[in-house]
Amino acid sequence: MLMKNILNKDNLKDFANQNSAFIAFMGLFMLAVITCGTTFLNIGNLMNILRNNSIIGIVSLGMTLVIINGSIDLSVGSQLALTALIALSIINSTQSIILGIILSLISAVVFGFITGWLVAKFNVPAFIVTLGTMTIYRSLSQYFFDGGGLLVSGKSAKAFISISNMNLFGVIPLPIIFWLILAFIISFFMSNTPTGRYIYAVGSNEKATRLSGININRVKVYTFIISGIFVSIAGIVEASRLGSINSASSGISYEMDAITSVVIGGTSMSGGRGKIIGTVFGTLTLGVINNMMNLFGVPPFLVGAVKGVIIIFAVLFQKRLNIKEND
Amino acid sequence: MPKYIVKMQSIEKAFGGNKVLHGVDFCLQKGSVHALLGENGTGKTTLMNILGGVVPCDKGEIYINGRKAVINSPSDAEEYNIAFIHQEIMLVNDLRIYENLFLGNELKHGVTINKKAMINKAKNILNNMGIDLDPTALTSTLTTSYKQIVEIASALLKKAKIIIMDEPTASLNPTEIERIFMIMETLQTKGVSFVFISHKLNEVLRICDHFTVMRDGKVVISDRLTSDIDEHQLASYMVGAELSFYSAYSPRTVGNKILETRNLSYKKDFANINITLHKSEIIGVTGLLGDGRSELFSTIYGCNSEYEGEIIVNGQKENITSTVIAKNLGISYLPNNRKEKGIIKDLSISKNMSISILDKLKRLLIIDRKAELFSNQDFIRKLNIKLHNLNNSILSLSGGNQQKVILAKTLSSKPNILILDNPTQGVDIAAKFEIYNIIVKLAESGVGIVILSNEPQEILSLCDRIYVMYQGKIRKEFNRDEASQKKIMIIATGGAL
Numbered sequence: 013m014l015m016k017n018i019l020n021k022d023n024l025k026d027f028a029n030q031n032s033a034f035i036a037f038m039g040l041f042m043l044a045v046i047t048c049g050t051t052f053l054n055i056g057n058l059m060n061i062l063r064n065n066s067i068i069g070i071v072s073l074g075m076t077l078v079i080i081n082g083s084i085d086l087s088v089g090s091q092l093a094l095t096a097l098i099a100l101s102i103i104n105s106t107q108s109i110i111l112g113i114i115l116s117l118i119s120a121v122v123f124g125f126i127t128g129w130l131v132a133k134f135n136v137p138a139f140i141v142t143l144g145t146m147t148i149y150r151s152l153s154q155y156f157f158d159g160g161g162l163l164v165s166g167k168s169a170k171a172f173i174s175i176s177n178m179n180l181f182g183v184i185p186l187p188i189i190f191w192l193i194l195a196f197i198i199s200f201f202m203s204n205t206p207t208g209r210y211i212y213a214v215g216s217n218e219k220a221t222r223l224s225g226i227n228i229n230r231v232k233v234y235t236f237i238i239s240g241i242f243v244s245i246a247g248i249v250e251a252s253r254l255g256s257i258n259s260a261s262s263g264i265s266y267e268m269d270a271i272t273s274v275v276i277g278g279t280s281m282s283g284g285r286g287k288i289i290g291t292v293f294g295t296l297t298l299g300v301i302n303n304m305m306n307l308f309g310v311p312p313f314l315v316g317a318v319k320g321v322i323i324i325f326a327v328l329f330q331k332r333l334n335i336k337e338n339d
Numbered sequence: 340m341p342k343y344i345v346k347m348q349s350i351e352k353a354f355g356g357n358k359v360l361h362g363v364d365f366c367l368q369k370g371s372v373h374a375l376l377g378e379n380g381t382g383k384t385t386l387m388n389i390l391g392g393v394v395p396c397d398k399g400e401i402y403i404n405g406r407k408a409v410i411n412s413p414s415d416a417e418e419y420n421i422a423f424i425h426q427e428i429m430l431v432n433d434l435r436i437y438e439n440l441f442l443g444n445e446l447k448h449g450v451t452i453n454k455k456a457m458i459n460k461a462k463n464i465l466n467n468m469g470i471d472l473d474p475t476a477l478t479s480t481l482t483t484s485y486k487q488i489v490e491i492a493s494a495l496l497k498k499a500k501i502i503i504m505d506e507p508t509a510s511l512n513p514t515e516i517e518r519i520f521m522i523m524e525t526l527q528t529k530g531v532s533f534v535f536i537s538h539k540l541n542e543v544l545r546i547c548d549h550f551t552v553m554r555d556g557k558v559v560i561s562d563r564l565t566s567d568i569d570e571h572q573l574a575s576y577m578v579g580a581e582l583s584f585y586s587a588y589s590p591r592t593v594g595n596k597i598l599e600t601r602n603l604s605y606k607k608d609f610a611n612i613n614i615t616l617h618k619s620e621i622i623g624v625t626g627l628l629g630d631g632r633s634e635l636f637s638t639i640y641g642c643n644s645e646y647e648g649e650i651i652v653n654g655q656k657e658n659i660t661s662t663v664i665a666k667n668l669g670i671s672y673l674p675n676n677r678k679e680k681g682i683i684k685d686l687s688i689s690k691n692m693s694i695s696i697l698d699k700l701k702r703l704l705i706i707d708r709k710a711e712l713f714s715n716q717d718f719i720r721k722l723n724i725k726l727h728n729l730n731n732s733i734l735s736l737s738g739g740n741q742q743k744v745i746l747a748k749t750l751s752s753k754p755n756i757l758i759l760d761n762p763t764q765g766v767d768i769a770a771k772f773e774i775y776n777i778i779v780k781l782a783e784s785g786v787g788i789v790i791l792s793n794e795p796q797e798i799l800s801l802c803d804r805i806y807v808m809y810q811g812k813i814r815k816e817f818n819r820d821e822a823s824q825k826k827i828m829i830i831a832t833g834g835a836l
Contacts, residue, residue, distance in 0.1 A: 206697035206700075206701055209686075209690060209706070210694075212690075213683050213686060213690075213694055215685075216685035216686060219674075220682060220683050221683060223637075223642070223662060223680055224662075225663055225666030225667075225671075225695050225752065226663065280685075284683075284684070284685035
């Protein structure tokens, strides 16, 4: 009876569905180990992959919520630049790291609220709203910083830089720890809090959720606020990692990488379905692909093409699963 | 020359084990408008689907113009000059009228589309119908009745001689209906025959010359529609002389007024609605498609914030502008379209059941799984829901059990005003009676219940009081003892008692 339950078609399908990201990642990982051997499989290289992808990883966590909610956020890249610039300018002028971080987070909450409110209250597609805010945030960053960058300076600079450049136990870079802790928190949030469940419910069937007596506008606003907070954290990690942020180039095309991570991670673009852990593996998959292409010496200009092929295949794979489920 | 253009003989059809047509005979006279009547689920649409090639029949024969016909697909039906105009309009809104008319059969010059020829031909057809319509107009600019007319034109373009219309007037207003009827009459003189499926008996009397009534997959009567037949008689053919149906009703003492509306109106959906509901009372609201009852009660549940008039809950005037406010006032709503508005397909059975009460099930910020499980199991027991695993997808359940899960969700917030819109949709007889018993028990425990249904039988077997709606207005209020299926049907179809 138990065996029958475990092996029943639905469960197998669910397993494949929920773990497609993990399966894909493991396959790719093996491929990398076989083809590149120890150049790939050594602590230094592995930590590098993790650290280089932790910023996109954090942005992707928030993006997962947005996509599960049935929306999209194209503004994450320019929002990252703007909120990080806010953090840096506060730190430079007050020399208080805490104040810089707090104000950056507050601005992220405000931005998230505005986006969510426009999407929820006026029923404007998130694609359009965030296309607008994307250009607005980028333009404001460039206007206030003359299209240039901002270096962290003063006596707090060293402490600020060390946030992202310290290693735990001498081997694990802190950004990785931030990423994994945030992934754990948001994963717990999604499966154990009412708001987490509402985010799934709204993405799956907005009408039915509303008729269940739930304030769906609030759910949408919360989603964008949470995503905004993640973007702001990612921005602070990036600012600390590099010691500077450039108003024109920081965060460029992060939205694409984040969306790619989420999609490879098995989250449905039509909303309602997806797992945080899937997105983590999605980001890792992207990271391993980048690393492999690097090790193979693939010309950097071709990297985009390979990524593009992968995102299309990920979606095709999902579609197949969905069709089977609807049968 | 055979007398009948269509003759269907001993048609049988079963879906799964469920036999819906038990040897039906149906004849259509040339140039006539033939009404096909019956309540929901009597098999009339299935019969016409067989004629239209939408589904094949299991047994029986079809003769067109006296010759045996084999109709296995809609394109076969087209060969025999049969066209089926469905209730939903199947036009592409963003195309022009002539583009819709020729969709899939465009006239061409070699490889390019011959616009001129199509526009001219479209003009001819519309002229023949006596309709002054510019074929190059965008379809989206047309009203529903003109869209309906374009559908008829499209059927004529395919040389249809037999046109089946499934409730063509359901979403039309009286002037629009008259327009359609005039075109039908024009075409009738040109030898086109119609099968007219409708619930509106006054229209049937207006346009039809023959009628066939079906009940439980059989033909009850098929005859000429002579002037001595009236709505009462048609209605009694439809429901049967003796009504024997299950009644879950038992008398209760009703309490205070808990819900009242005063001149409630919303856009074109409904106007000046005054209804009352008491504690422990079950009221029924019925009518035909387009009567506005679903819109009325979704408004009371907070779905349309821009309503006019007053909603009074427990003696207090309330401004119900969102479903959250309604829920907090103790109102709960079971929507009429389960697939579209009821189930949340990506969530499990358990999550669907508890979505409305998560804020009560949480401790600090976290959902208390034990309390959730306890609540789920309580409903599974009370509503007798059959399932393997609470964590399976809601789609793994049968329709009846899905409906019970949605009912469990609706009841979970412990409402004192319960609105049930078509509560037994897509549910088999056994589950239907289970749901009836649950409703009665709830009323006995003090809940005031509103049942919206298009089945008069359902309303009669449960309700203390009945409101019949017609085109957005309450046309009549019945007490239980003065109502009958026949009376309800006459009022709902716009007739007079």
